[in-house]
Amino acid sequence: MNHLRRRQTVALATGALLTAGIALAAPASTAQAPAATTGRTAVPHVVNARWAGHCAYDRIVIDLRGRVPGVEVTRVPRLYRDGSGEPVPLAGKYFLQIRLHPADAHLSSGESTYRGPKLARIGLPALKGFAMTGDFEGYVTFGAAFDKKPSYTSFTLRSPDRFVLDVAHRNTCCG
16 A cells, blocks of 8 residues: 555656646746846846956956846857857957857847947957857857957856956056
8 A cells, every 4th residue: 555655646746846847948938027026037138248458457247137147158269150150250369258048138029138339349458359249049149359368257246237257467557
């Protein structure tokens, strides 16, 4: 009798786990609805990117509406546009790809939420160029160009939510 009861319990638990898995696999349009308790969107929207030079580093900031998603920074030999595979016309010898996931730079209606630069030449000590290279299937991707191999650190900041990438260079403020 205990063997039958154990099998029934396992069957019920398996059914409950499958039901929970189905509930988590909601359509993307449902996932973009505002979260009721936090006031943040379930899938964050990228709204801007900016940069600035400092004495010993150049900073790239990616602004979001909603939490900062997972971010992967990768050294790549060249930058390409997501989806089309077209090369990105940024001058430089070294490149970093910055990929946010899950994230969008558009609303479910197709309207862009991203108001920042699409492609820019930059004359900072380390950062020479920056481009938005994709907003495709839940990934938002940027590329950065450098003349020298970049040494970088990254972190997130809150209020408002943003991803920060600092790229080191020799100190330009002291002689």
